[in-house]
Amino acid sequence: MERSPLAPDILFAIGPVPIGRQVVTSWAIMAFLVLLSAAAFGFRHRSATAGEPGLLQSALELLVETLASQVEAVLRCDPWPHLPLLGTLFLFLATANLAAVIPGVTPPTSHLETPAALALTVLVAVHVEGFRARGLGGHLRHYLEPTPFMLPLHLVSEISRTFALAVRLFGNMMSHELVIAIILLLAGFLVPVPFLLMAILIGLIQAYIFTVLAAVFLAAALGERARQADGEEVAK
Numbered sequence: 001m002e003r004s005p006l007a008p009d010i011l012f013a014i015g016p017v018p019i020g021r022q023v024v025t026s027w028a029i030m031a032f033l034v035l036l037s038a039a040a041f042g043f044r045h046r047s048a049t050a051g052e053p054g055l056l057q058s059a060l061e062l063l064v065e066t067l068a069s070q071v072e073a074v075l076r077c078d079p080w081p082h083l084p085l086l087g088t089l090f091l092f093l094a095t096a097n098l099a100a101v102i103p104g105v106t107p108p109t110s111h112l113e114t115p116a117a118l119a120l121t122v123l124v125a126v127h128v129e130g131f132r133a134r135g136l137g138g139h140l141r142h143y144l145e146p147t148p149f150m151l152p153l154h155l156v157s158e159i160s161r162t163f164a165l166a167v168r169l170f171g172n173m174m175s176h177e178l179v180i181a182i183i184l185l186l187a188g189f190l191v192p193v194p195f196l197l198m199a200i201l202i203g204l205i206q207a208y209i210f211t212v213l214a215a216v217f218l219a220a221a222l223g224e225r226a227r228q229a230d231g232e233e234v235a236k
Helices: 021-050 055-075 083-101 113-144 148-187 193-235
Strands: 010-014 017-020
Touching: 010 021, 017 021, 021 055, 021 083, 021 113, 055 083, 055 193, 083 113, 083 148, 083 193, 113 148, 113 193, 148 193
Parallel strands: none
Antiparallel strands: 010 017
16 A cells, blocks of 8 residues: 555654654754855855955845845845845745656655644744834734724734645745655656756745745734834934
């Protein structure tokens, strides 16, 4: 009997806590990103001494500037306070999704646990930023607008959009991984090269969409007045 794609692939356990393959892969991806950032930071110091930016530094600066412009277009305010969250989300998701092209590596986003954890992270971050921007009372008050009778619908919306954010990423990555595996099984390793290129494109698109949706949720939590105040403060 074949194992369900929803079943966790347990590798070992730390006490009573089972550790799945997707968790280990996520740890490896995080370690890779930390080492890449450390290397870029080292290149930045060496290039500052030489007077010219290195290739890695230039590529990362271009990526950061592009992410900042995209976040600013959604939030309509200064993107830099929110870039650590949204930029980290994009980098992790892009790297995790692209792991699908490495033979023998299963992307952690094709298991429900990872998208669910990321969606919950977005949910918590959105409310934290909402409290900071509008205060506790202001943030809670918007759930009663335009009428207190809308409170149940607002609560259902919070739950449903978080669930949809997780399931959407999980469904796309799991189905795409299954399609690639079937093609490799039927056609061998040479014919599916265009499909591997498509896997790279789909992985980047899914990371971009997840990040943009997180920015949209964040913009709704900040509110128009908070964004305007932020913009006026930046203008000063």
